[in-house]
Every structure is written in C-alpha cells, then in structure tokens.
Amino acid sequence: MTTHAEHPATTGPRVGRSLGARLRGRQNQNLWFWVFVGPFVAGLVLFIYVPILWSLYLSFFSAYNTVTPTEFVGLDNYIGMLKDPSFRSSLWTFIVFAAFIVPATWALSLGTAIMVNRTRVAQAFFRSVFFIPTACSYVVASLIWKMSIFSGSSTGMLNQALKAMGSDPVLWLSVTDPPWYWLVIVSVRIWLQLGFYMILFIAGLQRISPTLYEAAAIDGATGWQQFRYVTLPLLRPTSTAVILLLIINAFQAFDEFFNILSTMGNYPPYARPPLVYLYYIALGSGQDFGNGSAGAVILTLVIALVAIVQGRIMRLGKED
Amino acid sequence: MAVVDRSATHRVGTALRYAALIVATILFLIPFYLLLRNALMANTDYSSPTWHWLPPSIHLENLTNLFADPNLHFARAMWNSTFIAVTQTIGVLIISGLAGYGLARIPYRWSNAVFYTITATLLIPAAVTFVPSFVLVSSLGWISTLRGLIIPGLFQALATFLFRQFFLSFPKEIEEAAFLDGLGYFGTFWRIVVPNSLGFAAAIGTITFIGSWNAFLWPLVIGRDAESWTVQIALSTFVTAQSANYAQLFMGALVAIAPLLLMFLFLQRWIVAGVERTGIAGD
Numbered sequence: 001m002t003t004h005a006e007h008p009a010t011t012g013p014r015v016g017r018s019l020g021a022r023l024r025g026r027q028n029q030n031l032w033f034w035v036f037v038g039p040f041v042a043g044l045v046l047f048i049y050v051p052i053l054w055s056l057y058l059s060f061f062s063a064y065n066t067v068t069p070t071e072f073v074g075l076d077n078y079i080g081m082l083k084d085p086s087f088r089s090s091l092w093t094f095i096v097f098a099a100f101i102v103p104a105t106w107a108l109s110l111g112t113a114i115m116v117n118r119t120r121v122a123q124a125f126f127r128s129v130f131f132i133p134t135a136c137s138y139v140v141a142s143l144i145w146k147m148s149i150f151s152g153s154s155t156g157m158l159n160q161a162l163k164a165m166g167s168d169p170v171l172w173l174s175v176t177d178p179p180w181y182w183l184v185i186v187s188v189r190i191w192l193q194l195g196f197y198m199i200l201f202i203a204g205l206q207r208i209s210p211t212l213y214e215a216a217a218i219d220g221a222t223g224w225q226q227f228r229y230v231t232l233p234l235l236r237p238t239s240t241a242v243i244l245l246l247i248i249n250a251f252q253a254f255d256e257f258f259n260i261l262s263t264m265g266n267y268p269p270y271a272r273p274p275l276v277y278l279y280y281i282a283l284g285s286g287q288d289f290g291n292g293s294a295g296a297v298i299l300t301l302v303i304a305l306v307a308i309v310q311g312r313i314m315r316l317g318k319e320d
Numbered sequence: 321m322a323v324v325d326r327s328a329t330h331r332v333g334t335a336l337r338y339a340a341l342i343v344a345t346i347l348f349l350i351p352f353y354l355l356l357r358n359a360l361m362a363n364t365d366y367s368s369p370t371w372h373w374l375p376p377s378i379h380l381e382n383l384t385n386l387f388a389d390p391n392l393h394f395a396r397a398m399w400n401s402t403f404i405a406v407t408q409t410i411g412v413l414i415i416s417g418l419a420g421y422g423l424a425r426i427p428y429r430w431s432n433a434v435f436y437t438i439t440a441t442l443l444i445p446a447a448v449t450f451v452p453s454f455v456l457v458s459s460l461g462w463i464s465t466l467r468g469l470i471i472p473g474l475f476q477a478l479a480t481f482l483f484r485q486f487f488l489s490f491p492k493e494i495e496e497a498a499f500l501d502g503l504g505y506f507g508t509f510w511r512i513v514v515p516n517s518l519g520f521a522a523a524i525g526t527i528t529f530i531g532s533w534n535a536f537l538w539p540l541v542i543g544r545d546a547e548s549w550t551v552q553i554a555l556s557t558f559v560t561a562q563s564a565n566y567a568q569l570f571m572g573a574l575v576a577i578a579p580l581l582l583m584f585l586f587l588q589r590w591i592v593a594g595v596e597r598t599g600i601a602g603d
Contacts, residue, residue: 029427032505036422037434040415043475047453048441055452067455112344115337128588129345132352134595135580137534139552140573141351143559147566148354154369155566157354191351199592200599223333245599252445255536262560275448275537282451283541292451299448307443 055293063290077294090277098250100186105246109194113201131195138255145188146260176270188256197242204238251303274299358570366567382571393546397554404469405532411474412528413521420483421509441477454541464545479524482597486520526587527594551576
C-alpha cells in the first residue's frame with residue numbers, strides 16, 4: 001500500500017493548512033481513513049459497544065424500571081437466572097427446537113438444491129417457487145399458519161382435511177400432549193428458510209467440477225455413491241456455514257413463536273425459547289433490566305460456546 | 321453424469337425427481353393460495369363451517385376497508401415501513417460502503433485494530449443485544465420514534481465486512497491510474513469505484529431492504545404507540561388479538577408482502593447474489 005505515497009507531486013502546501021487543504025493533499029491518509037471509516041465506527045461504538053457494556057454493568061445491579069440503578073447485587077442476577085426454572089426451560093426449548101429444525105432444514109434444502117440443480121426443464125421456475133417464501137415475513141407466515149392451515153376451528157385447512165377423512169379436529173396450538181405446536185412452529189420456519197439455504201447449496205454445487213462426476217461415473221459409482229463420496233465432501237464448507245447459521249438463527253427464534261402462540265397478549269407457559277423469555281422478563285410488566293441483562297450475557301456466552309464447539313466438530317470431521 | 325448413464329434407471333430417476341419437485345411445489349404454493357383466497361373472500365365465507373376452495377364471491381372492498389379501518393392505522397404503517405426500509409437501505413449502503421472502502425484501500429497504522437473491533441461484533445448475535453439496545457434507545461428518548469427504529473440499524477458490521485472484501489478484490493490498477501490523474505481518495509471512490517460496484521451494492525441493498533421490511537423484534541420493542549407501528553407490528557397486533565375481520569387481515573398481509581414479491585419478480589438476480597454473499601460471509 002505504499003504506492004500512493006511514492007507520488008508526492010500534487011501534495012498541497014505544508015505550512016498552516018486548513019482542514020480543507022489537508023483533505024486535498026493525498027498524503028493525509030490518517031485523516032482520509034477516518035473520513036471514510038469514522039461514521040461507521042462511531043455508530044458501532046454508540047449502538048453496539050456502549051449498550052453491551054452498559055448491559056454488563058446493569059447485570060450486576062438490581063434494576064427494576066430503571067437504567068441508572070444504585071443497588072449493587074454482585075452475581076445475584078446471574079445466580080437467580082441460572083436457578084430460574086423458566087430460564088432453564090427456555091434453553092431446553094431451544095435445544096428441542098434446534099434438534100428438529102437444524103437437521104430438517106439442512107436435509108430438505110440440500111435435497112431441493114440437488115434436485116433443482118439437476119433439472120433442465122423449468123429450472124428457474126422451481127428455483128423461484130422454493131425461494132419466494134423468503135420474501136414473506138414471519139408475521140405474515142404465522143398468520144397463514146395460525147389462522148388458515150393449523151387453525152383449531154373449521155377455518156383450518158388441516159382440520160377440514162381430517163373432517164373429510166372422518167377424524168376429529170385437532171387443537172394444533174393449545175394441546176401439549178402430544179405437542180402438536182412443534183409441527184406448526186417447525187413447518188413455518190422450514191417454509192420460510194428453505195429457499196435461502198437452497199440458494200447457498202446450489203452455489204456450492206455449481207462450484208463442484210463436473211469432471212469429478214464423470215470420473216466417478218466411469219469408475220462405476222452409483223448415484224448414491226456419487227452423492228456420498230463426491231457431493232457431500234466437496235460441499236463441506238457450505239454445510240458447515242449452513243449448520244452454523246441454522247443454529248444461530250434457531251437460537252434467536254422469536255417472531256413465529258410470539259405470533260403463533262401468544263393470544264390476546266398472553267403467552268402460554270410452554271414453548272418459550274430464550275428470546276421470548278428475555279422479552280417478557282426485560283420488557284414485559286416487570287421491566288427487570290438487571291435480570292434481563294444477566295440473561296442476555298448468559299445467552300451470548302452460550303451461543304459463542306455453541307459456535308466454537310460446532311467449529312471444532314466440523315474440523316475434526318474433516319481430518320477423517 | 322447424464323452423458324454416461326442413459327439407461328432405464330436413469331429415466332425412472334428423472335421421473336421420480338420431477339414427481340418430487342411437483343409435490344414440493346404444490347406444498348410450497350399452498351400458503352400463497354390460502355393468503356390470496358382469504359384476502360378476496362367475504363369474512364362470513366371465511367369463518368363458515370363449509371370449506372370453499374375458491375371464494376364464493378370476490379370482495380375487493382376488503383382492500384378499501386383495510387385502509388379505511390381507523391383501528392388498524394394501515395396506511396400509516398405502510399408508510400412507516402417504506403420510510404424505514406428505504407432510509408436504512410440507503411444509509412447502510414453509504415455508511416458501510418465508505419467504511420469498507422476505507423478499510424480496504426486507505427493505509428492506516430491502526431487499520432487492522434479497527435477491522436478487528438468491527439468483526440468482533442459479528443460474533444454476538446444481534447437479537448441477543450435487544451435488551452441493552454432498548455436500554456440505550458430509551459435513555460435517548462427515542463421510544464416510538466422513527467429515529468429509534470432507523471438509526472440503530474444503520475451500523476451493520478456484516479455489510480461493512482462484505483464491502484471491504486469486495487473492494488479488496490477490485491482491480492487496483494484502475495484506482496491507481498485515477499490517483500495519478502489527481503482524483504484523491506474521495507474522487508477515486510466516487511467517480512471510479514462506485515460506478516463499478518453497483519451490482520454488488522444492489523445485492524447488499526436488496527438483502528438489507530428485505531431484512532428491514534420484515535424486521536419484527538426491534539419494531540415491536542421500540543414502536544410502542546400505534547403511530548410508530550410498522551406494517552409487521554400492525555398485522556401482528558391483530559393476529560395475536562384475534563381480530564374480528566380475518567378476511568381484511570389477510571388482505572393486509574397480502575398488501576404487506578406485495579412490495580417484496582414485486583422485488584423478487586424483478587430483482588431476483590440481485591437478491592440471489594445478496595443471499596450468496598451474506599449467507600457465507602468468509603467464502
């Protein structure tokens with residue numbers, strides 16, 4: 001990067017320069033760096049770093065309805081959070097949700113990508129069909145799922161289908177045994193997200209050289225063997241990224257839980273993922289910023305840990 | 321592989337693949353079909369115990385009633401969403417574009433330290449910071465304001481990171497020629513780099529717009545008054561409150577996704593590029 005400095009010909013006068021004159025001189029790289037990068041860094045510090053540090057501070061105080069607390073409580077908020085059965089149950093809800101959504105979305109988006117990528121006729125049409133749901137918001141999709149597909153009343157499509165087959169209607173959202181609401185929650189997210197991950201897998205598939213498949217076919221590899229020994233290993237970087245994104249996104253799930261399960265301002269006591277729990281602690285009637293901040297810190301550590309562990313596992317797998 | 325294998329099993333495989341694709345297509349289009357059907361129905365037909373595959377009569381007045389309903393504030397909500405998404409998209413492109421270029425091309429002693437300060441925030445999931453961000457924004461007095469909805473979302477570390485990576489791959493020779501012509505950093509950026517980066521900016525811009533239009537948690541936390549509701553919050557309020565007129569609510573949902581459906585129809589190329597860039601950042 002020294003090339004610029006080697007051409008001092010147009011540098012302005014050096015003595016007593018105003019800001020304007022300094023900006024005209026190309027030597028003033030430090031100033032120019034901050035002209036370009038400064039606005040972003042200032043915003044990042046104010047809206048990311050300051051809140052995080054403030055929140056870290058709040059997590060050691062008792063802070064009900066106030067952001068300038070005076071009562072220092074040490075680690076009590078953290079201990080309280082970890083002891084709180086509803087906080088632990090929110091982490092359990094995340095684990096159950098991730099156990100469904102991560103493998104299901106991974107397999108379905110990979111399968112769709114392979115099928116669409118191989119298709120010659122109407123490829124653009126099929127790609128668009130699976131991709132367009134990503135345009136929908138969780139709110140709109142939740143409305144369709146809650147009121148029109150899985151509605152417990154006669155307006156629900158699935159209950160109409162059950163009726164046509166002579167079965168009793170199912171209250172999809174309000175029964176907990178069996179927990180049908182998981183079917184609703186998981187299917188809405190698959191519909192919304194599949195296209196996004198399919199695009200990533202298609203991009204990955206197109207980077208695999210066709211000569212590898214030709215060589216495999218000449219060696220007599222079956223379709224499954226080609227998938228197992230060519231496609232899957234060469235897609236590993238894409239798969240790693242997709243799985244990490246799926247876990248992080250599952251961890252941050254809020255919109256569909258909130259819109260599908262809460263009714264008239266009441267959220268049922270079950271199926272509260274971490275962010276829903278945090279929302280009701282910190283921004284519900286309690287406005288408990290001390291415990292809310294402690295919860296946010298714990299959740300950040302959990303997701304960082306998950307990312308590290310997942311990175312390790314995928315790297316270990318690579319060495320096989 | 322198709323070149324080598326033209327046997328009967330191959331043809332069966334192709335047929336199965338198309339069958340699977342068609343079944344999946346039908347499943348994926350059902351929600352759109354229901355949305356359209358419900359939006360055009362009379363509310364009485366929607367809630368009747370008899371199932372109608374097609375609306376017995378078309379009720380376009382659901383659309384006019386939607387905008388006329390004084391409880392919904394729908395016109396206001398559409399305007400808020402449009403204003404927020406447009407300003408956030410433009411803001412992110414300018415702020416992250418400049419920052420990405422500075423990090424990629426202007427030599428500075430602490431450039432790496434600044435870069436790590438930025439990328440460190442990528443490790444913290446954005447949604448987890450909503451409690452601390454709410455605390456900050458409320459102490460600024462920005463609750464229920466457009467400022468509070470827009471400004472905190474302008475500083476996207478991922479966009480800056482992607483712009484930096486993109487500008488690093490930009491052919492340096494062109495910029496150096498511009499420099500020799502005396503254009504300076506800003507002149508080179510504005511006259512040479514920007515006109516040649518419009519495709520990349522379109523990819524980042526469409527993804528930012530979609531994210532901003534569909535955002536839910538932050539507008540829910542900040543938009544306390546109905547005046548500051550985005551279209552997502554307005555719809556959500558009526559979904560969770562079990563509104564009386566469902567047909568009208570579905571019409572609202574249809575209107576809410578219409579801008580993005582149009583974008584997908586006309587700008588799909590840039591959206592796909594944006595997904596590929598943002599999905600796998602370090603690739």
